Amino acid sequence: xxxxxxxxxxxxxxxxxxxxxxxxxxxxxxxxxxxxxxxxxxxxxxxxxxxxxxxxxxxxxxxxxxxxxxxxxxxxxxxxxxxxxxxxxxxxxxxxxxxxxxxxxxxxxxxxxxxxxxxxxxxxxxxxxxxxxxxxxxxxxxxxxxxxxxxxxxxxxxxxxxxxxxxxxxxxxxxxxxxxxxxxxxxxxxxxxxxxxxxxxxxxxxxxxxxxxxxxxxxxxxxxxxxxxxxxxxxxxxxxxxxxxxxxxxxxxxxxxxxxxxxxxxxxxxxxxxxxxxxxxxxxxxxxxxxxxxxxxxxxxxxxxxxxxxxxxxxxxxxxxxxxxxxxxxxxxxxxxxxxxxxxxxxxxxxxxxx
Amino acid sequence: xxxxxxxxxxxxxxxxxxxxxxxxxxxxxxxxxxxxxxxxxxxxxxxxxxxxxxxxxxxxxxxxxxxxxxxxxxxxxxxxxxxxxxxxxxxxxxxxxxxxxxxxxxxxxxxxxxxxxxxxxxxxxxxxxxxxxxxxxxxxxxxxxxxxxxxxxxxxxxxxxxxxxxxxxxxxxxxxxxxxxxxxxxxxxxxxxxxxxxxxxxxxxxxxxxxxxx
Numbered sequence: 001x002x003x004x005x006x007x008x009x010x011x012x013x014x015x016x017x018x019x020x021x022x023x024x025x026x027x028x029x030x031x032x033x034x035x036x037x038x039x040x041x042x043x044x045x046x047x048x049x050x051x052x053x054x055x056x057x058x059x060x061x062x063x064x065x066x067x068x069x070x071x072x073x074x075x076x077x078x079x080x081x082x083x084x085x086x087x088x089x090x091x092x093x094x095x096x097x098x099x100x101x102x103x104x105x106x107x108x109x110x111x112x113x114x115x116x117x118x119x120x121x122x123x124x125x126x127x128x129x130x131x132x133x134x135x136x137x138x139x140x141x142x143x144x145x146x147x148x149x150x151x152x153x154x155x156x157x158x159x160x161x162x163x164x165x166x167x168x169x170x171x172x173x174x175x176x177x178x179x180x181x182x183x184x185x186x187x188x189x190x191x192x193x194x195x196x197x198x199x200x201x202x203x204x205x206x207x208x209x210x211x212x213x214x215x216x217x218x219x220x221x222x223x224x225x226x227x228x229x230x231x232x233x234x235x236x237x238x239x240x241x242x243x244x245x246x247x248x249x250x251x252x253x254x255x256x257x258x259x260x261x262x263x264x265x266x267x268x269x270x271x272x273x274x275x276x277x278x279x280x281x282x283x284x285x286x287x288x289x290x291x292x293x294x295x296x297x298x299x300x301x302x303x304x305x306x307x308x309x310x311x312x313x314x315x316x317x318x319x320x321x322x323x324x325x326x327x328x329x330x331x332x333x334x335x336x337x338x339x340x341x342x343x344x345x346x347x348x349x350x351x352x353x354x355x
Numbered sequence: 356x357x358x359x360x361x362x363x364x365x366x367x368x369x370x371x372x373x374x375x376x377x378x379x380x381x382x383x384x385x386x387x388x389x390x391x392x393x394x395x396x397x398x399x400x401x402x403x404x405x406x407x408x409x410x411x412x413x414x415x416x417x418x419x420x421x422x423x424x425x426x427x428x429x430x431x432x433x434x435x436x437x438x439x440x441x442x443x444x445x446x447x448x449x450x451x452x453x454x455x456x457x458x459x460x461x462x463x464x465x466x467x468x469x470x471x472x473x474x475x476x477x478x479x480x481x482x483x484x485x486x487x488x489x490x491x492x493x494x495x496x497x498x499x500x501x502x503x504x505x506x507x508x509x510x511x512x513x514x515x516x517x518x519x520x521x522x523x524x525x526x527x528x529x530x531x532x533x534x535x536x537x538x539x540x541x542x543x544x545x546x547x548x549x550x551x552x553x554x555x556x557x558x559x560x561x562x563x564x565x566x567x568x569x
Contacts, residue, residue: 006482006516008367015484031398031427035366042485115425116398176399178367180482180516334425 004182009148010035010175012183013104013168014043016149017076020156021188022102023049024075026064028057030083031116032172033106037078058083062090062103069099070209072196074156074189078104080172081122082113084130091165092131096211098195098226100159102152103137104168106175107307109334117334118172120256123311126169127285134223136230138166138237139285141255145179151282153184158237160191162229169284171307173257173336239282240291244270248277250349251295253316254305255281258337262305265342276346284312292319301349302326305337325352357474359438359446359467361460361505364478365486365495366452369513369560371402373478373547374449375409376560381445382413388445391438392418395429395459396451415444431459439466453495454502464504476544477507479535481514481528489534496539509544510536513560522552 007015014036017025025040037054044050051068055061061077068075079087084105094101107122109115126139138158140151148170155166200206213219241259244266245251254262259280269276279295281288292302301324304313310328317326329345331337360377362370371394378390390409392402402409403418410416417435421428438446450456467473477499479492486492500506514528525548536543550559 004482004516004519005484005487006367006480007484011484039485116427117425178517180519183484 004180006178007145007181008035008176008178009142009145009170010106011039012145012148012181013078013152013170014039015183016152017102017156018043018047019184019186020074020153021186022074022076022156023047024051024068024073025077026053026055026061026075027077027079028055028061028083030080032108032118032175033078033080033104035175036104036106058086059090062087062094065101065103066090066094066097066099069094069101070097070197072189072193072198074102074160076102076104078106080106080108081110081119084122084125088125088131091137092133092135093211094165095131095135095137096133097209098163099165099209100156100163101165102155102159102168103165104152105170107169107171109332115334116172118174118257118336119307119332119334120171120258121308121311121332122169123284123306123308126167127287127315135226136164136233136285138162138164138233139169139283140166140239141169141282141284142174143256143259143280143282145174145177145181147282148174149181149183153187157190158233160189160193162233163195164229164233169256171256172334234286237283238286238288238290240288241278241280241282242291243278243280245277245279245295247275248295248298249275249300250277250303250346251299251301252276252278252303252305252342252346253281253292253312254278255284255312258305258307261337261339262342265339265346268339269343269346274346274350281312284315287315287319289315289319292316293321296320296323300324301352303329303342303346303349305329305342307336308332325349357472358442358470359448359473361448361450361473361475362478363450363457363460363475363499363503363507364452365480365483366396366456367483368452368478368480368486369515369547370452370478371400371449372560372562373511373513374447375402375405376558378409378414378447379412381447386445387443388413388447389415389417389438390447390449391435392416392449393431393435393459394449394451394456395431396453396456398425398427402449435463439463439470442470454498457499457503460503460505467505474508474544475505476509476511477541478511478513479532481512481531482516482524489531489538492531492535493538507539507541509542512543512546515548520549520552522548522554525557
């Protein structure tokens, strides 16, 4: 780890990507992630082999990512919610061609053009598909500027390891806030990519990057094989933080900025004698189902804190198998739940539990 | 003290906080002062955030009604011209980050040069990733000067690591600040620090209040 620097979340993602060996970035500016694009525009042309391209649209940017990913090089694009919607077709193609790539979504309020304030309302889009067809993204959710850097690095490694696109799902607050960060060391891809289109030099059969299959039998087989890989990801790559859960009677589930507000609510409630803990999913696909299910055996109920109309709450309910009540504590459209609101909803759960 | 004081520097170097504190300092000396938010780069963290505080202390705030209203509109109000036309008031200008932000200053430069009663301070934080070295700090400085057509008159060393700032961290940048000062032949006019850690020879800064604790 190097000496700490003071960075915006968006800048931390960009610098971490460069340190992970990413030399290709294609994007289109949009608030609140524009610093990421601007940082890449400043830094990439100065690096050997560095390519920065501001595409004419998000659709072209994601297809440029598709192209570079086929050559096995580490590649990234980033946007905010409306721009990520435009990228969905390309993301599905990248998943269908089994290519590693990193996509960053610094979410803002929606739907539609929405607003420029933070949101988590692209949870469904990120975890349940977004684009067409049977596929998943590995979805990582940072909760600090440090994690913006660390999880970006991890996203590249996981994408390469499992040959699938990975998404960093942040929000406007995470993108804009400044915190000290120790940047990761320089590394590069550690896995062989014999499938990459790099020129045969007439020494091997040519590789093909494709997501079109004329035979349904073959297409079905690729789907089943891909889901075997997804099963491995679900088995090996679940990440979450368990906070004050040892003696917890009530469990808050929250990620990203919501988890930070939740921690403040937990400290306040603990002072009043309420035993509240937090499970903070760091991967939302794969979702920490087992941790939630195990918590369900010990706690009296859950509160899902979200900057959306309630999306993750569905995964929480599936994971805890209807064993306990799950309440929603939410704000939407760019608003952030307050500590008081979280305390109030958690107390509702406590009251309900005592009935 | 010059009639106009301009705060320019790298994106996120602390210009807004310094400009607000500087304007408040003038107002507390009972001097007539206006602060202008001339940021066309960043829709967040604007000096307009502190409008209520500033106006209570007698600082006139010139900012686009849309500043920090979620309307991401890179524009300036026509009232901004009063900064250069009304010479009876001190003017503090909070300029947007980097060369991109400094472009907005260009239209006022002929008036500023004509009056020739200004300071333009280069705000530097050596803990920001694109200005960690003296060479990088000089690059950003020259980019800003080229973009706006004005030359800096002094340096403010605002090096900090946010909540992890310590006196040692600030002092660790003195050597670089001195080197920068010698290289560009400009004085270090202030070393600034958040008021809870600032020493006597530093300018103590009150930070803009965060909307909520995270």
